[in-house]
Amino acid sequence: MKLLTFHREGRLALGMRTEQGVLDVTAAAATRGEGRQVPMTIGAAIEGGDEARRTLEALAAQADGDAELWLDEDALQLGPCVTAPGKIICVGLNYRKHAEETNAAIPAYPILFNKFNNTLAAHGEDIPLPRVSSEVDYEAELVVVIGRTAKNVGREQALDHVYGYCCVNDLSARDLQMRTPQWLLGKTCDKFSPLGPYLVTADEVGDPNALAISAVVNGETRQSSSTSDMIFRCDEIVSYISRHMTLSPGDIILTGTPEGVVLGLPPERRVYLQPGDVVEIAIEKLGTLRNRMTAE
Template sequence: MKFVTAEKSSEIFVGLVNEAKTKILPLNKASEKKSGSKEFPETMLECIALGNIFIQKVNDLLDWADSDEDVFLPIESIKLLAPIPRPSKNIFCVGKNYADHAIEMGSKEDIPEHIMVFTKAPTTVIGHKETVLSHHGLTEELDYEGELAVIIGKKGKGIKREEALDYIFGYTIINDITARDLQARHKQFFIGKSLDTTCPMGPWILHSSAVENPNKLNIQTSINGEIRQSSNTENFIFPIEEIISVLSEGMTLEPGDIIATGTPAGVGKGFKPPRFLKKGDVIDITVENIGTLSNQIQD
């Protein structure tokens, strides 16, 4: 199952992707036609918080909807927003989680022994095919970072590593766009990571039931069709189970929390000379089984 937050005629709704039909099933519109009432919450965050009840309701609706083509919308007729357009808290981000990326940003001595975590502000989030602002005049070193992201599905604290995957609702793609000069100037990551529009997310959330092993997925980033990053999440220094376990040791994780799991080598700053983003550049990030997140840089 792939879940979207979408917009059509100024109406925002949660929907389900039917890739075979290249259509979207708007959950509440379909449930209203089926039973006369809206059976689903209005936002993705509220749907995720319902847990297994939400998935059961979706399955029940699908059994009915498959026989009624009129309830589906052509995917080209809607606008895809970020799956969670406004997260309830900052996005958790894991830094230097691929050894080759740690090395390109410094040396072997920069490979971390313990998980590095920083955050991005909720106001950074935009959706698939939305414009990333260049922030010209504020930064001259805008960079890309293609990442697999985890969406937490249920509340937990002190989560055991062997149980961590059970706390995941699904997976999406994030571009952790970074102003490298601001990052260096402030000696902390937050400002350089939190400019408006610098967290493209999407195009949807792939439910966890469709992913056998999130620590073994191909990931690739291209700029204007040129492949810059190509790796596999099996190269994580800290696998997803460990990330969730460590984050939850003294902090409660909640439904809808987002964790970006780190980026592989090939970022713009890693080239000699560096190859930072410029106006007109198109960034495509593809993660196996999930799809492709695409955005363009503009002023």
């Protein structure tokens, strides 16, 4: 199942994408949701787990053929596919070839840092390049979205606590990131985590470490890899983090980026993102996240 959010009347509404279009969940619940506890927000869908997923699937089946309940995705202004994560946890240097291209040692443990909700943005949303940086880089990444409370879970059970997955561009201001040993400043500028276009449930994705992943800038492929190149796989990441802090429904984990970022090039060849550049992050089964860079 593919879920999304879209702007309507000053709020973010829940939609479900199928081959027929985008189901307007609120409208469908009003006409077809008799006797059901239909989740009306992306947060409620995540917290509702399998039961909420089955409810949404049944709602879509009942709404089949009712044209008034289906929307044209191209006419929608999307929101982030996860709107209010309690935690945004990031894993640095988690692809072997990316570590090699930046001349970094292969980490013995996952390198963790965090972002905040000010970095959230949507598919199709313009991203302002901050005035305080001249070295903003793209990073194609797979996001793990937690669906069940996880504390001290083993690797074997870790993915049972995952609701689904989505694409993110972990934008990074390298000059700010490298200013101090802590990366936070270069990672937390406004709208530096465009997320989407869809939140795809785990049952539809299968193995998260067998997905093609790419970044394309102005039509030129810059990153082209597979999530199989992760040093720490998704189950290991969820398990590791859960041993140190409780993961809650709606928390998101950015799992690292493959080789091909600007920072990995020789200094004389580095051309960082400029106003007008269009970046597309594509992950197999999850869709393509597209954003245009603008001057702040």
